[in-house]
Amino acid sequence: xxxxxxxxxxxxxxxxxxxxxxxxxxxxxxxxxxxxxxxxxxxxxxxxxxxxxxxxxxxxxxxxxxxxxxxxxxxxxxxxxxxxxxxxxxxxxxxxxxxxxxxxxxxxxxxxxxxxxxxxxxxxxxxxxxxxxxxxxxxxxxxxxxxxxxxxxxxxxxxxxxxxxxxxxxxxxxxxxxxxxxxxxxxxxxxxxxxxxxxxxxxxxxxxxxxxxxxxxxxxxxxxxxxxxxxxxxxxxxxxxxxxxxxxxxxxxxxxxxxxxxxxxxxxxxxxxxxxxxxxxxxxxx
Ligand SMILES: C[S@@+](CC[C@H](N)C(=O)[O-])C[C@H]1O[C@@H](n2cnc3c(N)ncnc32)[C@H](O)[C@@H]1O
Numbered sequence: 001x002x003x004x005x006x007x008x009x010x011x012x013x014x015x016x017x018x019x020x021x022x023x024x025x026x027x028x029x030x031x032x033x034x035x036x037x038x039x040x041x042x043x044x045x046x047x048x049x050x051x052x053x054x055x056x057x058x059x060x061x062x063x064x065x066x067x068x069x070x071x072x073x074x075x076x077x078x079x080x081x082x083x084x085x086x087x088x089x090x091x092x093x094x095x096x097x098x099x100x101x102x103x104x105x106x107x108x109x110x111x112x113x114x115x116x117x118x119x120x121x122x123x124x125x126x127x128x129x130x131x132x133x134x135x136x137x138x139x140x141x142x143x144x145x146x147x148x149x150x151x152x153x154x155x156x157x158x159x160x161x162x163x164x165x166x167x168x169x170x171x172x173x174x175x176x177x178x179x180x181x182x183x184x185x186x187x188x189x190x191x192x193x194x195x196x197x198x199x200x201x202x203x204x205x206x207x208x209x210x211x212x213x214x215x216x217x218x219x220x221x222x223x224x225x226x227x228x229x230x231x232x233x234x235x236x237x238x239x240x241x242x243x244x245x246x247x248x249x250x251x252x253x254x255x256x257x258x259x260x261x262x263x264x265x266x267x268x269x270x271x272x273x274x275x276x277x278x279x280x281x282x283x284x285x286x
Contacts, residue, residue, distance in 0.1 A: 001046045004061065005247050010074070011064040019179045021064055021072035031059075064154060066116055067142065070109040076136035079109035080172065081245045082224045084196060089117045089237050091250050092168040092192045094241040096121055101186055103127040103157045103179070106252060108137030110172065115146040125166070149278075161186040171195040173183070177205035184213045187253040196246040203247045215251040216262040222247055 004010060004024060012020045014034070024039040035053025042051055045144050046228055047063045064072070080088075080162035088110070094100060094117035105111055105128035115122045128134040141147050153162070157173065160182055169183040170190060176195040183193055193215060197203050203220055210218050223245075227238040254262060 004047060006043050007143075008043075009063040009069060010047075011068050012037075012051075012059040013062065013286050014059055016062055019072060020059075021068065047111050053152075066113055070111055073107065073109065073112075074136055075107045075109075075141045076133045077104075077106035079107050080113075080196070081188050081242065082113075083225050084245055084248060085113040085243075087111050087221070087223050087248060088170060088196075090111055091248075092119045092170065092194055094118050094122075094168065098122045098167040099125070099165075100170065101125045101161055101166050101183075102129070102170045102172070103175045105131060105135070105137045105152060106172065106272065108134055108140040110170070111137060111150055112141060112144060112146055113263070115141065115149040119149040121148070122149065125153065125161070125163050126150055127153045127155050127161070129156050132207055157182065159211075163209070166191060168192040168194070175205075176202065176207040180206065180209035180213050180215075184253055189253060189255050191253045193251045193253060195242050195249045197249065198244075198246045200247070203249060210249070212253045214254050216254045217250070217252045219250045220247055221250070223232075239244065 006024060006026045008024055008040050010022050010023060010024050024042050026037045026040060026043060028040065030037040034051065035055030037051060037053045037059065042061060045051065045061060047061060049061050051061055052058050070079060070082050070085060082121060088104050090156060092100065094114060098118045099122060100114055100118060102111060102124055104113060105126040111126045118124060128137065131154055134152055138147070138152055143152055157179055164188055166186050166189045167188060168200035169187055171179055171183065172195070173179070176197055187193065191262055207220065226241050229236055229238055234257055
């Protein structure tokens with residue numbers, strides 16, 4: 001049985017389904033217009049129990065998931081949506097021991113997902129321009145015990161990254177295209193690159209910059225999740241969905257000596273699509 005420990009993050013869900021994230025500090029209380037809930041009454045309870053405010057309002061106590069933490073932690077900026085964060089962790093191939101550069105830190109939503117993926121022996125190097133954003137991220141990460149796995153750096157990434165030979169670089173900053181050469185310099189051979197950009201013109205610029213650099217396997221994706229109302233006798237999609245968050249661009253750094261292999265292959269495929277060639281010539285160097 002999993003018990004609520006002092007300082008744990010706890011998800012409180014009201015009877016109407018409203019969700020709140022709190023950190024249960026001994027001696028403290030959660031104050032709401034539904035009454036006061038002393039944290040000492042929650043600490044020691046098994047997750048999954050119900051607790052009541054002094055006004056008799058009931059709240060379900062759950063252990064928050066990574067997705068809950070991203071959505072309900074304190075924000076100073078637009079944050080990554082869990083659907084995009086999950087895709088990034090998977091496609092950047094993050095696991096224990098990996099080293100990843102991220103910019104900008106923002107509120108630390110994605111940083112927390114990355115840190116959870118690469119801990120305990122990996123590391124996230126997270127760059128941020130604005131100190132007020134970094135402070136919010138620092139507090140969020142500290143409360144989750146994730147600071148030992150993250151280096152928070154206050155810096156315009158235009159001034160470059162300190163690290164080299166990293167396994168992955170992720171950019172969530174305006175004008176990401178400008179920083180592709182810096183990302184390439186920091187990445188290990190065959191390292192993974194990703195960026196999130198909100199508009200298609202920004203995506204075009206990033207793709208162009210990747211093509212000009214030593215990157216292959218360039219992909220552009222959008223993650224759409226359509227929720228359904230889980231009512232067995234009237235099962236149907238929910239009325240609303242989050243239609244657009246951003247485009248995800250993925251690529252992989254390749255040693256310049258082998259890039260021609262990739263270009264040859266693409267050029268050949270394009271030529272075939274347009275009916276210019278019927279039979280494939282053999283690929284040089286394959
Ligand atoms: C959309 S927010 C990132 C949100 C973050 N992924 C999260 O989930 O909380 C973008 C952040 O990038 C920072 N930023 C923008 N340009 C930057 C640059 N050139 N160098 C460092 N940080 C930058 C902004 O200050 C902002 O905090």
